[in-house]
Amino acid sequence: MSTEPLLTVTGLTKHFPIRKGLLQRQVGAVQAVDDVTFDVAKGETLAIVGESGCGKTTTGRMITRLLEPTAGTILFDGRDITHLSTGQLRPLRRDVQMIFQDPYNSLNPRHTVGTIVGAPYRIQGIKTEHGIKRAVQDTLELVGLNPEHYNRYPHEFSGGQRQRIGIARSLALKPKLIVADEPVSALDVSIQAQVINLLEDLQSELGLTYVVIAHDLSVVRHMSDRVGVMYLGNLVEIGDRMSVYTTPRHPYTKALLSAVPIPDTARRQNRERIRLVGDVPSPIDPPAGCRFHTRCWKATEVCKSEVPKLVEFAPGHRAACHHPEVPGEQAEVAPDGTAISPFASPDLIEP
Amino acid sequence: MTVPVDIPPQADPDPAPVAGETAIQGRSLGQIAWRRLRRDKVAMGGAIVLVFLMLVAIFAPLIVGLLGTPPNDPQRSLIDRATGTMLPKGEYGGMSLDHLMGVEPGNGRDIFSRIVYGSRISLLIAFFATLLSVTIGTTMGVIAGYVGGWVDAFISRLMDIFLAFPLLVFAIALAGVMPDKAFGLEGDTLRIVMLIFIIGFFNWPYIGRIVRGQTLSIREREFVDAAVSLGARSPRILVKEILPNLVAPILVYSTLLIPTNILFEAALSFLGVGIQPPTATWGGMLSDAAQYTSHLWFMFWPGMAIFITVLAFNLFGDGLRDALDPRAR
Numbered sequence: 001m002s003t004e005p006l007l008t009v010t011g012l013t014k015h016f017p018i019r020k021g022l023l024q025r026q027v028g029a030v031q032a033v034d035d036v037t038f039d040v041a042k043g044e045t046l047a048i049v050g051e052s053g054c055g056k057t058t059t060g061r062m063i064t065r066l067l068e069p070t071a072g073t074i075l076f077d078g079r080d081i082t083h084l085s086t087g088q089l090r091p092l093r094r095d096v097q098m099i100f101q102d103p104y105n106s107l108n109p110r111h112t113v114g115t116i117v118g119a120p121y122r123i124q125g126i127k128t129e130h131g132i133k134r135a136v137q138d139t140l141e142l143v144g145l146n147p148e149h150y151n152r153y154p155h156e157f158s159g160g161q162r163q164r165i166g167i168a169r170s171l172a173l174k175p176k177l178i179v180a181d182e183p184v185s186a187l188d189v190s191i192q193a194q195v196i197n198l199l200e201d202l203q204s205e206l207g208l209t210y211v212v213i214a215h216d217l218s219v220v221r222h223m224s225d226r227v228g229v230m231y232l233g234n235l236v237e238i239g240d241r242m243s244v245y246t247t248p249r250h251p252y253t254k255a256l257l258s259a260v261p262i263p264d265t266a267r268r269q270n271r272e273r274i275r276l277v278g279d280v281p282s283p284i285d286p287p288a289g290c291r292f293h294t295r296c297w298k299a300t301e302v303c304k305s306e307v308p309k310l311v312e313f314a315p316g317h318r319a320a321c322h323h324p325e326v327p328g329e330q331a332e333v334a335p336d337g338t339a340i341s342p343f344a345s346p347d348l349i350e351p
Numbered sequence: 352m353t354v355p356v357d358i359p360p361q362a363d364p365d366p367a368p369v370a371g372e373t374a375i376q377g378r379s380l381g382q383i384a385w386r387r388l389r390r391d392k393v394a395m396g397g398a399i400v401l402v403f404l405m406l407v408a409i410f411a412p413l414i415v416g417l418l419g420t421p422p423n424d425p426q427r428s429l430i431d432r433a434t435g436t437m438l439p440k441g442e443y444g445g446m447s448l449d450h451l452m453g454v455e456p457g458n459g460r461d462i463f464s465r466i467v468y469g470s471r472i473s474l475l476i477a478f479f480a481t482l483l484s485v486t487i488g489t490t491m492g493v494i495a496g497y498v499g500g501w502v503d504a505f506i507s508r509l510m511d512i513f514l515a516f517p518l519l520v521f522a523i524a525l526a527g528v529m530p531d532k533a534f535g536l537e538g539d540t541l542r543i544v545m546l547i548f549i550i551g552f553f554n555w556p557y558i559g560r561i562v563r564g565q566t567l568s569i570r571e572r573e574f575v576d577a578a579v580s581l582g583a584r585s586p587r588i589l590v591k592e593i594l595p596n597l598v599a600p601i602l603v604y605s606t607l608l609i610p611t612n613i614l615f616e617a618a619l620s621f622l623g624v625g626i627q628p629p630t631a632t633w634g635g636m637l638s639d640a641a642q643y644t645s646h647l648w649f650m651f652w653p654g655m656a657i658f659i660t661v662l663a664f665n666l667f668g669d670g671l672r673d674a675l676d677p678r679a680r
């Protein structure tokens with residue numbers, strides 16, 4: 001794997017303005033993504049993990065430029081694409097594609113599979129050697145669908161097959177980078193592995209680079225090279241997969257990891273469970289200091305006032321925490337695993 | 352090309368809802384809706400009545416030639432002048448084989464012929480007024496929903512204003528001052544065109560609101576994002592991605608707007624500001640019959656004609672909505 005970055009994201013920020021009243025005055029902002037920095041090397045898979053509402057989709061949509069960043073820069077293949085206009089983006093669209101979360105929502109119910117997977121060629125005006133139909137059928141075959149189902153409609157397929165159609169569409173233009181937004185979270189557990197296998201096989205066959213979004217660490221355990229963990233708009237930890245899974249430095253990563261099922265019974269027994277209480281706070285008015293302090297069992301006064309900076313613990317492994325985890329350290333949590341922050345709102349402590 | 356998955360696609364345990372791998376041609380949602388509609392007896396009953404009504408309207412001269420007498424010809428010999436009631440001679444309003452629905456009191460015109468000819472006016476005005484509303488409403492609704500921002504705010508306020516407009520009062524005033532000749536048209540033709548414009552122009556916000564709402568929700572669907580991320584431009588997204596998903600709601604609400612417009616035209620003609628006598632309209636016939644309140648019999652025929660037509664459209668429209676509604680699946 002080359003280490004040359006295909007994608008470099010620096011200080012990426014998205015604030016959705018909240019407007020009220022007749023004059024549509026801005027009264028606040030949803031701070032969906034705040035100052036996120038990472039890069040993705042050619043041919044590798046970066047997983048972005050975090051609970052729902054942490055800004056993963058927003059990050060993915062900025063990379064694919066479905067959304068315009070509020071601040072920060074996105075370099076793709078050495079080129080600044082942060083504020084390209086719709087017209088300037090058109091040629092770039094061939095290189096950066098997205099797989100959407102909901103296979104029931106991402107395929108137009110009024111179009112046949114042929115129309116859906118053929119759209120990339122038509123929109124980009126690409127001439128194919130044996131016509132669009134052949135190209136579409138080849139792509140369908142590539143993702144494991146029956147090419148004869150060309151004239152079928154999305155509702156005639158199961159969830160897993162629909163997600164394959166979405167994958168076929170994203171592959172049609174032979175992109176370099178694919179952002180896959182929770183590509184299997186809407187699918188039956190029994191189907192998830194098949195789709196993940198397919199994505200992995202396509203990657204080695206076509207030399208793709210992936211940014212894969214997931215809401216827990218178990219889904220991306222095997223397919224990722226590196227893992228980034230997001231909490232409430234911030235990237236709180238990033239590093240090589242092995243490093244992050246074996247020695248998590250951020251308490252939030254540790255909590256997420258403790259929820260990953262382990263097949264091995266011996267290890268399962270002495271494993272600690274950390275159960276976070278409450279939901280992710282609102283990104284309209286995020287907690288000051290470390291945004292995790294309202295749910296972190298290790299929080300102290302400094303966490304409330306000072307924003308922790310990303311610190312490198314091992315080559316490429318960084319985490320933002322005032323009291324980082326030390327390998328082997330046990331979390332001070334209740335016997336049932338419930339972790340409560342000293343700064344949690346009182347209604348959480350006394351349910 | 353090899354399939355790069357270790358599990359062959361046929362082994363996908365995830366069942367495809369359609370049986371028979373040999374069926375290559377897919378069934379569109381429209382075809383599925385049509386099958387569902389055909390099983391709906393009430394809606395199909397409505398549809399049969401509507402087809403019958405349209406045939407009657409189209410072949411009115413033929414039907415009247417066979418089964419009636421010219422609709423505007425007074426036949427005073429059929430009226431009881433001796434007693435001065437001016438009612439038709441004979442039982443049941445003068446019903447006979449020559450006059451299937453009897454004749455009008457006062458001048459003895461053949462009610463059957465007038466009902467048949469009246470269907471032309473009703474359907475013509477209601478249909479074209481609806482077409483006009485749908486055209487304006489769809490255009491405005493799609494623009495408001497898709498462009499958003501101040502354009503949406505402007506169009507939405509415009510719709511509010513139109514909906515608050517006292518349409519009936521306005522129509523009465525306008526029809527009252529309407530000249531006999533304008534735009535190279537005159538007589539009935541001019542009034543028909545004017546009525547189509549008045550009714551159609553003021554009803555567009557009903558369709559407009561529905562289309563705007565639908566556009567707003569379709570625009571948020573991920574397949575639109577998928578098109579954007581492939582580099583599609585706005586016109587393509589509107590025409591190829593959004594409009595096909597608007598066809599069903601537009602069809603349903605058009606079918607439900609037609610009967611409203613039939614009632615509206617009937618009301619205007621009843622009030623004397625619609626199509627002018629002696630041309631036969633259902634509303635005008637009701638108004639004529641209203642002079643004989645002690646003999647409700649004469650109101651029965653135009654009343655029934657309006658009632659059956661409106662009911663048929665509504666039953667069909669409701670069935671259509673159920674057939675096209677994906678949640679009903």
Ligand SMILES: Nc1ncnc2c1ncn2[C@@H]1O[C@H](COP(=O)(O)OP(=O)(O)O)[C@@H](O)[C@H]1O
Pocket residue numbers: 016030031032050051052053054055056057058059283
């Ligand atoms: N278009 C938008 N307008 C306003 N707020 C948004 C918008 N999209 C997302 N958000 C908010 O931004 C936050 C992050 O959302 P998202 O990126 O979808 O999170 P995730 O994908 O991690 O679940 C959420 O609080 C969400 O409500």
Ligand code: SF4
Pocket residue numbers: 250251252290291292293294296297298299300303308320321322323324
């Ligand atoms: S900085 Fe403090 S509150 Fe934030 S994760 Fe670290 S210990 Fe917890």
Ligand SMILES: [Mg+2]
Pocket residue numbers: 053056057058181182
């Ligand atoms: Mg998401």
